[in-house]
Amino acid sequence: MLITLADILSPSEIEEVRATLGSMRFEDGRAPAGCSAKLVKDNEQAREGAALTLLRERVTKAMSSNQVFVLAARPRALTPLLFSRYTEGRHYGSHVDNLLMNGVRTDVSFTLFLADPESYDGGELVIESVSGEVEIKLSAGHLVAYDSTSLHRVAPVTRGERLVAVGWAQSYVRDSAKRELLFGLETARRNPCAQAGKTSEFDLLAKNSANLIRMWAEV
Template structure:
């Protein structure tokens, strides 16, 4: 599933986060890449320190509290967020994410866009799917989540600066198709409740969704 989620961060908070990042030191992004990804990675990322730890905690909290993210990803754990910037000419060539990061199995990758799209050209996240390439460039504060198993790249930035937070989630439900089924069931259950309230049909959907999650969850 490739899923975009709007307004994970509100505008006022985005401005504060951008100001915090502007005051931080950045380093070569290849420091966090696997041996083959180092060959195609050309960006910068915020350097470790107390300020970065506080920013990670703040943004991670907003992501985990987002209801759509929670229902679609079923996160068991997240890796520490990486705050990356791409100036003019910077890019990240085709790669697949490492299967294990910081002791966490990477089931779902996600990018939270922090720069307004009109402030830079290029910099699209390009994800390879069975239907072809999907280009993603979202408004600031919006997030895209997608399977960590996919090949993907970041197109070169030709003007301005691309600023993002990226991370990976281990899900309670390893299989992406099963996560999608659970998400669809929960969406249908909530829509039914909005239309008709708590009906026998609602209860049956609730039972089915809960029992499937119980069956598939890895704890």
């Protein structure tokens, strides 16, 4: 499942996040990477420290408050966010994310864009599949979430600076197809409720959605 979400952060929040990152030190993103990632990874990451911890908490809270993100990912746990910077010439070659990060199984990967797309060229997130490639470059404050099993890469930046927050979720529902089915059911359940209130159709959808979660959820 691939989904894009708008306005995870407001324009004022984006400015504050960028200002905070502008005062922080960045280090070679290859330092914490695995042996294979070091061969294709070329970016910088915000250095660990008290400022980064507070920034992570703030952005993670905003994500966790977004109902669509919660319904799509059904997160049981989230990894600490990484704030990555790609200046001109930097990129991240084709790779698949590690299965475990910080003790969290990675089911859903997500990228929160922090730079205005007009401020840099290149830097698209490219998700690869048997049906072709999907290039994603979103407005600042928008997020894309996709299956962590996907091969993906970041195209070289040819002008400006790409700034993003990236992270991973362990889902209560491990299987991507099941998560997508539950997302569709929940969307179908909420629409008639908003239009007509609590009806017999709403109750039936709610029952089946809840019972599927009981069957599939890992707690």
